[in-house]
Amino acid sequence: MKKKTHWVKVWAFLLVFGFILTGCMAGNEESSSTDGDSSEGSNGENGDLEDKVVVYSPHGKDILSEFEQQFEAEYDVDMEFLDMGSQEILDRVRSEENNTQADIWWGAPQVMFDEAKNEELLQPYEPSYADALDEMYHDEEWYWTGTSQTPEVILYNNKEISEEEAPKDWDDLIDPKWEDELIIRYPLASGTMRTIYSAMIYRDYKDTESPEAGYEWLQKLDENTKEYAANPEIMYNQVAKGVGNLSVWNMPDTVMLAEEKDYPFSYVIPESGTPVLTEGIAMIEGAPHPEAAKAFYEFVNTQEAAKLLADKYYRIPTRDDVEDLPQWIEETEINAMDIDWAVFQEKSEEWMEYWDNNIKNSEKETGN
Numbered sequence: 388m389k390k391k392t393h394w395v396k397v398w399a400f401l402l403v404f405g406f407i408l409t410g411c412m413a414g415n416e417e418s419s420s421t422d423g424d425s426s427e428g429s430n431g432e433n434g435d436l437e438d439k440v441v442v443y444s445p446h447g448k449d450i451l452s453e454f455e456q457q458f459e460a461e462y463d464v465d466m467e468f469l470d471m472g473s474q475e476i477l478d479r480v481r482s483e484e485n486n487t488q489a490d491i492w493w494g495a496p497q498v499m500f501d502e503a504k505n506e507e508l509l510q511p512y513e514p515s516y517a518d519a520l521d522e523m524y525h526d527e528e529w530y531w532t533g534t535s536q537t538p539e540v541i542l543y544n545n546k547e548i549s550e551e552e553a554p555k556d557w558d559d560l561i562d563p564k565w566e567d568e569l570i571i572r573y574p575l576a577s578g579t580m581r582t583i584y585s586a587m588i589y590r591d592y593k594d595t596e597s598p599e600a601g602y603e604w605l606q607k608l609d610e611n612t613k614e615y616a617a618n619p620e621i622m623y624n625q626v627a628k629g630v631g632n633l634s635v636w637n638m639p640d641t642v643m644l645a646e647e648k649d650y651p652f653s654y655v656i657p658e659s660g661t662p663v664l665t666e667g668i669a670m671i672e673g674a675p676h677p678e679a680a681k682a683f684y685e686f687v688n689t690q691e692a693a694k695l696l697a698d699k700y701y702r703i704p705t706r707d708d709v710e711d712l713p714q715w716i717e718e719t720e721i722n723a724m725d726i727d728w729a730v731f732q733e734k735s736e737e738w739m740e741y742w743d744n745n746i747k748n749s750e751k752e753t754g755n
Contacts, residue, residue: 435678436462436464436676436678436679436682437464437675437676437677437678437679438464438465438676438679439464439465439466439467439676439679440458440464440465440466440467440490440491440676440679440680440682440683441467441468441469441488441489441490441491441675441676442466442467442468442469442489442490442491442492442493442683443468443469443471443476443479443480443489443491443492443493443671444468444469444470444476444491444492444493444494445470445471445472445473445476445494445495445577445578446470446493446494447470447619448470449700450696450700451468451470454466454686454687454692455468457686458682458683458686458687461686462679462682462686464679464682464683466683469489472576472577472578472618473494473495473496473499473577473578473579474499474575474576474577474578474581475576476492476495477495477499477502477503477508480492480503480508480671481506481508484508484672484673487671487672487673487674487675488675489671489674490670490671490674490675490676490677490679490680490683491668491669491670491671491674491680491683491684492509492668492669492670492671493534493668493687494534494666494667494668495578495666495667496537496578496579496581496582496664496665496666496667497531497533497664497665497666497667497728498578498582498728498731498732498735499578500526500530500531500667500669501526501531501728501732502732503669504526504528504530504531505732507672508671508672509530509531509669509670509671509672510530510670510671510672510673510674511526511528511529511530511670512529512669512670512681512684513529514529514532514684514685514688515685516685516688516689516690516706516708517529517532519706519707519708520532520533520705520706520707521705521707523665524665524705530669531667531668531669532667532668532669532688532705533665533666533667533705534666534667534668534687534688534693534696534702534704534705535639535665535666535696535702535703535704535705536663536664536665536666536703536704536705537579537637537638537639537663537664537665537666537702537703538637538638538656538661538662538663538664538703538719538721538723539579539582539583539586539635539636539637539638539661539662539663539664540635540636540637540638540641540654540655540656540657540661541553541554541557541559541560541633541634541635541654541655541657542626542633542634542635542636542641542652542653542654543626543632543633543634543652543653543654543655544626544627544629544632544633544651544652545651545652545653546629546651547629547632547651548632548633550653553653553655554633554655555655555657555658556657556658556659557587557657557659558604558659560608560611560633560635561604561607561608561610561611562611563610563611565611565633566610566611567611567612567613567631568611568613568631568632568633569608569611569612569613569631569633569634569635570612570613570614570616570622570625570626570630570631570633570634571608571612571614571615571616571622571634571635572615572616572618572619572622572634572636573615573616573617573618573752574615574739574742575739575743576617576618577619578664579636579637579664580635581735581739582662582664582731582735583635583662584605584738584739584742585731585734585735585738585739586661586662586724586726587601587604587605587608588600588601588602588604588605588734588738589601589726589727589730589731590724592730592734593727593730598734598738598741601738602741602742602745602746605742605746606746609746609747609748609751612631612748612751613630613631613751614630614631614751614752614753615747615751615752615753616753617752617753619636619640621753622634622636623644623650626650626652627650627651627652637664638654638656638701638719639700639701639702639703640701641653641654642654642701642715643700643701646701647699656719656720656721656722657722658722659722659724660722660723660724660725661721661722661723661724662723662724662726663721663723663724665705666702668684668687668688670684688706690706690708690709693706693709694709694710694711694712697709697712697713697716698713701713701715703716
């Protein structure tokens, strides 16, 4: 009996020792993962990334699909995306505040990110490339960072309108000779269009603190508008087909459509000045896959990614360390409109609501 008791004690000791040893090893592994997180950007080599990342973005399926393939190949993390307008993203993030579905919001004007920050819909993240960003291209507390600069332009069908005939400035668009020539992306769903419309109001508002002159301008623009397109693709196709031969949109997309898809598009940078948006990226508060989100955030903003976006998708990078940019970026001279973005953030919703309720001709909406 004593011998049996002795062996029972030995086995019990070995079993307890084994548990202690296993716990120590697990603790060491945890320390290694934590140390790995302190390196530049998330690298996925530590196995600490979640199995997917969910991205909301207005960048379109071409860009999103390409980065989906690259990111999944690099990290073995499933990227799921929803492609929709930036205002639609803001509304969706608001509605999901108590049940967050997405991790990353990739693409919107800085004013929308500021609005989301004020509503506590975003979480801060300072990326590894922070030193390559001028202070104007990121939130001071890193709730968002700028990815590209986006000048707004007058777009026209160059098969129907010559360079000499094309409008040269914003006020040319309200000339009665352009009646039924404008195809406009439905503004309420689009950060780009909200910015352009708000800029037209702000031109006088900054001196008078009254939006009335801007409302009158938008009324005249509505009279020249043939259709309000529900999404950018409808607008592109309608202008390309000559249903209407004018629009207002951003320069990078206009150049891309002309060069990559052979659309008959040319553009004019308005002489009096144009709003230049900072497009950005942010992590959503309560992101369900935070480590994968950080990895994606870093991945789409490397120097290589910025170069790809410039070369293939005509995005003008905010990083100051990207070399060998396309000639059209190096040579473009832009007269940026002087805008108080804080006023935009405060007033834009009010201005757009007025346009929607009092100016817009609802019979011109298509595809909604």
